[in-house]
Amino acid sequence: xxxxxxxxxxxxxKHIDSATxxxxxxxxxxxxxxxxxxxxxxxxxxGDAMMxxxxxxxxxxxxxxxxxxxxxxxxxxxxxxxxxxxxxxKTRSASAATVSPxxxxxxxxxxxxxxxxxxxxxxxxxxRGFAERIRYATSYLERLYDAxxxxxxxxxxxxxxxxxxxxxxxxxxxxxxxxxxxxxxVQARETQSLKPIKPPPEENGQGDAQTKINx
Amino acid sequence: MTALLAYAIALGIPALAFYLxxxxxxxxxxxxxxxxxxxxxxxLVAYPLAALINGEMHSLLGYIVVVNLTAxxxxxILKALILLYFTRQPSFHxxxxxxxxxxxxxxxxxxxxxxxxxxxxxSLGLAITRxxxxxLMHAMASGIVGLSLGxxxxxxxxxxxxxxxxxxxxxxxxYNNIVNMLTGPALLIAAVTIGVGGAGAIALQIIHALRRExxxxxxxxxxxxGVSPGERQAIQxxxxxxxxxxxxxxxxxxxxxxxLLIRRLLITEANIGILENNLTSFNVSQRLRTAWxxxxxxxxxxxxxxxxxxxxxxxxxxxxxxxxxxxALWTYLEEQFASYDPTMVHTFDMFMRFTELAQKFTPxxxxxxxxxxxxxxxxRNISLADLENLSRAIEVAHFGNGEMxxxxxxxxxxxxxxxxxxIDVYAxxxxxxxxxxxTFGVGQVVGDFAVLDGEERSARARAQGDLSVLVxxxxxxxxxxxxxxxxILAVLAVLAERARYTTRTVEAMIQxxxxxxxxxxxxxxxxxxxxxxxxxxxxxxxxxxxxxxLAKFTSxxxxxxxxxx
Numbered sequence: 001x002x003x004x005x006x007x008x009x010x011x012x013x014k015h016i017d018s019a020t021x022x023x024x025x026x027x028x029x030x031x032x033x034x035x036x037x038x039x040x041x042x043x044x045x046x047g048d049a050m051m052x053x054x055x056x057x058x059x060x061x062x063x064x065x066x067x068x069x070x071x072x073x074x075x076x077x078x079x080x081x082x083x084x085x086x087x088x089x090k091t092r093s094a095s096a097a098t099v100s101p102x103x104x105x106x107x108x109x110x111x112x113x114x115x116x117x118x119x120x121x122x123x124x125x126x127x128r129g130f131a132e133r134i135r136y137a138t139s140y141l142e143r144l145y146d147a148x149x150x151x152x153x154x155x156x157x158x159x160x161x162x163x164x165x166x167x168x169x170x171x172x173x174x175x176x177x178x179x180x181x182x183x184x185x186v187q188a189r190e191t192q193s194l195k196p197i198k199p200p201p202e203e204n205g206q207g208d209a210q211t212k213i214n215x
Numbered sequence: 216m217t218a219l220l221a222y223a224i225a226l227g228i229p230a231l232a233f234y235l236x237x238x239x240x241x242x243x244x245x246x247x248x249x250x251x252x253x254x255x256x257x258x259l260v261a262y263p264l265a266a267l268i269n270g271e272m273h274s275l276l277g278y279i280v281v282v283n284l285t286a287x288x289x290x291x292i293l294k295a296l297i298l299l300y301f302t303r304q305p306s307f308h309x310x311x312x313x314x315x316x317x318x319x320x321x322x323x324x325x326x327x328x329x330x331x332x333x334x335x336x337x338s339l340g341l342a343i344t345r346x347x348x349x350x351l352m353h354a355m356a357s358g359i360v361g362l363s364l365g366x367x368x369x370x371x372x373x374x375x376x377x378x379x380x381x382x383x384x385x386x387x388x389x390y391n392n393i394v395n396m397l398t399g400p401a402l403l404i405a406a407v408t409i410g411v412g413g414a415g416a417i418a419l420q421i422i423h424a425l426r427r428e429x430x431x432x433x434x435x436x437x438x439x440x441g442v443s444p445g446e447r448q449a450i451q452x453x454x455x456x457x458x459x460x461x462x463x464x465x466x467x468x469x470x471x472x473x474x475l476l477i478r479r480l481l482i483t484e485a486n487i488g489i490l491e492n493n494l495t496s497f498n499v500s501q502r503l504r505t506a507w508x509x510x511x512x513x514x515x516x517x518x519x520x521x522x523x524x525x526x527x528x529x530x531x532x533x534x535x536x537x538x539x540x541x542x543a544l545w546t547y548l549e550e551q552f553a554s555y556d557p558t559m560v561h562t563f564d565m566f567m568r569f570t571e572l573a574q575k576f577t578p579x580x581x582x583x584x585x586x587x588x589x590x591x592x593x594x595r596n597i598s599l600a601d602l603e604n605l606s607r608a609i610e611v612a613h614f615g616n617g618e619m620x621x622x623x624x625x626x627x628x629x630x631x632x633x634x635x636x637x638i639d640v641y642a643x644x645x646x647x648x649x650x651x652x653x654t655f656g657v658g659q660v661v662g663d664f665a666v667l668d669g670e671e672r673s674a675r676a677r678a679q680g681d682l683s684v685l686v687x688x689x690x691x692x693x694x695x696x697x698x699x700x701x702x703i704l705a706v707l708a709v710l711a712e713r714a715r716y717t718t719r720t721v722e723a724m725i726q727x728x729x730x731x732x733x734x735x736x737x738x739x740x741x742x743x744x745x746x747x748x749x750x751x752x753x754x755x756x757x758x759x760x761x762x763x764x765l766a767k768f769t770s771x772x773x774x775x776x777x778x779x780x
C-alpha cells in the first residue's frame with residue numbers, strides 16, 4: 001500500500017496538493033525491493049517506467065571505452081530515476097545499479113497515461129514541476145556562465161561572490177561546491193608560486209585558444 | 216399425466232416470470248440474491264404461516280369471512296414483513312428495487328399456494344387459471360407494498376407504507392370477492408383483468424415517482440419556478456453546489472460506483488454537446504473540423520461503453536432526469552460542470568463560444584497561426600488541429616519603441632510571439648540599472664514558460680522599434696489543456712527532454728570543474744560539441760556557450776600556470 005504522504009516527499013510532485021490526485025497517483029504505482037548490487041537498467045535500454053527511491057542508494061554509471069564502470073552520480077531516498085524516459089520515450093542515457101538494498105515505487109508509462117486521461121490535473125502539476133526544475137537549473141547555469149566570465153579576467157573574488165549561494169537541491173549544491181573548490185585550488189596553485197603573476201597572453205580567438213591546450 | 220402437467224404449469228410459469236425479471240436485468244441495482252431471499256420468504260415462511268392462521272380463522276369465522284376478508288389481510292402483512300426488512304438495509308438504493316423484491320415475495324408465495332391447490336384438485340384448468348390470475352395478483356400486491364416502502368426512503372411521506380399495504384390488501388380482497396362470485400370464462404377474464412390492472416397500477420406509480428424526483432431535482436437545479444438569468448448566474452457562482460447536491464442524492468439512490476459512471480457520462484455528453492456546437496457555429500479548416508468530428512465519434516463510443524456498464528434502470532432514470540432533447544438543461548449542466556469541475560470538460564471551447572473572440576478569424580488565418588505555434592519548442596509535439604483550436608484565443612498586441620511588455624518580478628501571465636520588431640530583455644543589477652541580456656527577433660518567442668508555470672518574470676522586456684506580437688495568455692492556455700490529456704502529454708515530453716538536457720549540462724559542468732580543480736584540463740575542451748537544444752527561456756544559456764566560456768577560462772589559466780612554473 002502506497003500512501004499519498006509518501007509521494008509528497010518527492011519534489012516532482014510538490015505541486016500536486018489535491019489529496020485525491022495524490023491518492024490516484026499512489027494507486028497506479030507499485031512498490032518493489034531490490035537487493036544490493038542489482039543492475040536496474042542499462043544505458044540504451046528503452047525507458048518505460050519511472051522509479052521513486054523510498055529507501056536505499058543507487059549509483060548512476062556509464063562504461064568507458066575499456067569497459068570500466070565510471071560512477072558519476074549517487075541517488076538516495078526522495079530522488080527519482082527515469083522520470084525523463086517515462087515522458088520523452090528516449091532510451092536510458094546511463095545505467096543504474098543499487099549500492100544497498102533498496103525500496104522503490106514504480107510508475108509504468110501505460111499506467112501513467114491512463115491516470116492522465118482520468119485526472120489531467122496531475123499532468124498539469126507535473127508540467128509545473130518540470131518547468132520549475134528547468135528554470136531553476138538554468139538560473140544556476142547562468143550564474144556559472146557569469147562567474148566563468150569573471151574568472152577569465154582573473155576576477156576571483158567577484159566570481160566567488162557570483163556563485164557563493166546555497167541551494168536546497170543536491171545537484172545544484174554540488175555544482176556550487178565544486179565550483180568554489182575549483183576556484184580555491186586554482187588560486188592556491190597560483191599564489192603558492194614564488195614567481196610574480198604575469199598577465200595572461202593575448203587572446204587570438206577561440207580556435208587559437210584550443211590549439212594552445214596540450215592535454 | 217394431467218396432474219403432472221398441472222404441477223408443471225403451476226410451478227413453471229411463475230418460476231419463468233421470476234427468471235425473466237432477473238435475466239432481463241431491468242433493474243441492475245437490485246440484487247438477485249435479495250430477490251431469491253424474498254421468494255424463499257414468500258414460499259417457506261409467509262405461506263405456511265398464512266395457511267396456519269387461515270386455518271385457525273376458518274374454524275372461528277367460517278369460510279366466507281376468511282376468504283373474502285381475513286386471508287387477504289393476513290397474507291399481505293406476512294409477505295410485507297421481509298420487504299420492511301430489506302428496504303431498510305443500507306444496500307437498498309432505488310424504489311423500483313422495492314417493486315422487484317415485492318414481485319419476488321409474491322411469486323414465491325404463489326408457487327407454493329399453487330402447488331397446494333393443484334395437489335388438492337389435480338386439474339389442468341385450475342393450474343392455468345391460477346397461474347394467470349392468482350399468481351399475478353400476489354406478485355402485484357406485494358409489488359405495490361415494496362414500491363411504497365422503497366419510495367419512503369426518498370420522501371418524508373410517512374403514510375406511504377400504510378397506503379401500500381392498504382392498497383395491496385384492497386386489491387387482494389376485491390380479487391377474492393370477485394373470484395368467489397364468478398365462474399367459467401367470466402372468472403378468468405375478471406381475474407386476469409385484476410392482475411394486469413395491478414401491473415398497470417405499479418407502472419403508473421413508478422412513472423409518478425420518477426416525475427416527482429425530476430421535479431425535486433429541477434428545484435435543486437433552479438430550473439423551475441421561473442428562475443431569471445441573473446438568479447441562475449448567482450447559483451453558478453456558488454461553484455456548482457447544486458450539481459454536487461444532485462450527484463449526492465443520486466448516490467443515495469444508485470450507490471457510489473454508479474455515481475462515478477454517471478459523472479463520467481454527464482461529462483462525456485457535455486463534451487459531445489460542446490463539440491457539436493463547435494461544428495455548427497465555427498468556420499474552421501477541414502483539419503480542425505475532422506479532428507472535432509473524430510473526437511465526437513470517440514466520445515460517443517465512450518458514452519455507449521459507459522451506458523453498457525450502467526444498467527438499464529439507471530439509464531432510464533437518467534433519461535427522465537436529463538432528457539437529451541432538453542437543450543437548456545444541457546447547456547446549464549455544461550456550465551455547472553465547467554464551473555465546479557473544470558477538468559475534463561472543454562471549458563476552453565465554451566469560453567470561445569461566449570466571448571465570440573474566435574469569430575473574427577478566417578480558417579486560413581487560424582491555420583497560419585497554428586503553423587507559427589508549432590515552431591515554438593514547447594508546442595512542437597502538439598497536433599496542428601489542437602494548435603489551430605488554441606489559435607482561436609490568440610490576441611494581437613502592439614507596443615511602441617521602448618515600451619515595457621513586462622517587468623522583472625511581474626507574475627508571468629502570457630507569452631509573446633514576435634510578428635514585427637524586436638524585444639530587448641534586460642536583467643536588473645543591484646542599483647536597478649538595466650543590463651542588456653539578449654534581443655529576440657521576428658519569429659522568436661519570449662516568456663514561453665509563463666504559460667506553463669506562471670512564475671515571476673526573471674527579467675524585464677521592452678519593445679525595440681514598433682513591435683507587433685501575438686499574445687497567448689496563461690489562463691487561456693491552462694483552460695485549453697485541462698480537458699486535453701494528449702496536449703498535456705505532448706508538452707510534458709518536451710519538458711522532460713529539456714529537463715534531461717539541463718541535468719546533463721549540470722552534470723557535465725560538475726565533472727569539468729572538478730577536473731580543473733585537480734589541474735587536469737583535458738575535460739574542459741570537449742572533443743565534439745554536444746547536441747544543442749536552445750533554451751528559449753530568458754536569458755538563454757546553452758551548453759555550448761558555457762563550454763566555450765570554460766575553454767576560454769582554462770586556456771588562460773593554463774597559460775598563466777605555465778608562465779608561473
